Amino acid sequence: MNRRGRAAALLALLLVLAAPGQAASTGSGAATLRVLPESHPLLLVPCAPAGVDPVLCDGLVVWYAPGHRDWDILTYDPAGGTLTARRTGGVxxxxxxxxxxETDGAGRAWLTGPERERLLLPANNWSEGHPVVGEDRLVYERTQNSESGIFLYNLTDGTETAVCTAPGDQRRPWLSGSVVVWEDWRDGTADIYLTDLATGEEQPLAAGPGEQNRPVVSGDMIVWQERESGDGIWQVRLTDLTGSGSTSLEEIRSMKEPSPSLSGDLLLWTERRRGGTDLCLLAMDGDGAGHRAGGQYAIESREDGGARVDEEYRGEIAGDDYAFFATGVPTGTARTSIDLKWDDNESSLLLLISGPDGSVFRFRDEDDGEEDQAVRLSLTRNGRVAPGTWTSAVYGEEVGERVTFTYRWYLEPI
Structure with missing residues (x-):
């Protein structure tokens, strides 16, 4: 695929992800979809600037990247696909x-933001305090006698309260409503503790061998990362405070810390790799599972896509690489069939398709009933296919050097 074609496909993918009526922007580089088990739709912003771990804030992905002297606040809008930056000199x-x-030379500190309102804060080493703001309160670390504890500051009445000062270190707090969670080292390894500010009750949430750290709470849901002792693989766990227990998101596994974040029904994590940090975003349903929009379509195996090939793409792909393609589906299409073939029986390719109606599909070789280095399937929903731009990503799941493939689309009119 030539450079112009690749750019067009990436732009088309941004347009697919954009909300209706909103124009997408390529200012973020390129947004793409990551292939994961169970057809989870996932937004990936590749090679984001390094800096403070990204979090979800009011539906936006927010992170801070170090500039020449100051910090850049970067915000990414998943709906519009737009990236904006703001320069600030604060922590x-x-x-x-x-x-x-913001601090001054006299040791005073103020909490501020884009509206520039300044609220005076107590003295603290804020550059190492991991401060988190929630409504009218600020939760943070404070080091005393060489050990860090968790403190809460009321931005309305100016009072400071100790949340936890147990032996050992308490680090990286997070706040939502009346619940404060943090990473606790009182037993020698990192565990997850929480306190309900309304009752004053403290309890361990995730404890035991290995490491459990970087908790984030949003409403009744808490997410954190963990790994077993001696195991270099991190994974993400999610729990519901209403009592449904914790869930291990097995598909989110990484040698590098995923640093998960949570806001409402959106889950964010990072995949750090050579050349940059990828930001991954997953929309969840009420049970903490990824939406599976592809289930709305009837999917059938198909031996022959049809006599006429409407779109054909050829290329080569290496392991862990993507190739992107944009296909225009006209109004009045009853069914679309796809045919992906490759020439190496030792290789495995994944095919991810996203439609203009938000549907996302993930297909492997065996999904059409045969393991023959090909995926041949047809899609229809109530006798129609959503018109507009459909974007495909061919992913080299298991590839030696490189593998040659052919990818065809067949469109059947009503």
């Missing part, structure tokens, strides 16, 4: 709104 603050802490 980044995470939480339910964009904010930072």
């Amino acid at each position: 980044p603050v995470q939480g339910d709104r964009i904010a930072w802490i």
Whole structure:
């Protein structure tokens, strides 16, 4: 695929992800979809600038990247596909709104933000305090006698309260409503503890061998990362405080820390790799599982796509690489059939398709009933296919050097 074609496909993918009536922007580089088990639709912003771990804030992905002297606040809108940046000289603050802490030479500190309102804060080493703001409160670390504890500051009445000062270190707090969670080292390894500010009750949430750290709470849901002792693989766990227990999101596994974040029904994590950090975003349903929009369509195996080939793409792909293609489906299409073939029986390719109606599909070789280095399937929903731009990603799941493939689309009119 030539450079112009690749750019067009990437732009088309941005347009697919954009909300109706909104124009997508390529200012973020390129947004794409990551292939994961169970057809989870996932937004990936590749090679984001390094810096403070990204979090979800009011439906936006927010992170801070170090500039020449100051910090850049970067915000990514998943609906519109737009990236914006703001320069600030303060210490980044995470939480339910964009904010930072400014200090002066006399040791005074203020919480501020884009509206420039300044709220005086108590003295603290804010550059190492991991501050998080939630409504009218700020939760943070404070080091005393060489150990860090968790403290809460009321931005309305100016009072400071100790949340936890147990032996050992308490780090990386997060706040939502009346619940504060943090990473606790009182037993020698990182565990997850929480306190309900309304009752004052403290309890361990995730404890035991290995490491459990970087918790984030949003409403009744808490997410964190963990790995077993001696195991280099991190994974993400999600729990519901209403009592449904914790869920291990097995598909999110990484040698590098995924640093998960949570806001409402959106789950965010990072995949760090050579050349940059990828930001991954997953929409969840009420049970903490990824939406499976592809289930709305009837999917059938098909031996022959049809006599006429409407779109054909040829190329080569290496392991862990993507090739992107945009296909225009006209109004009045009853069914579309796809045919992906490759020439190496030792290789395995994945095919991810996203439609203009938000549907996302993931197909492997065996999904059409035969393991023959090909995927041959047809899609229809109530005798129609959504018109507009459909974007495909061919992913080299298991590839030696490179593998040659052919990808065809067949469109059947009503």
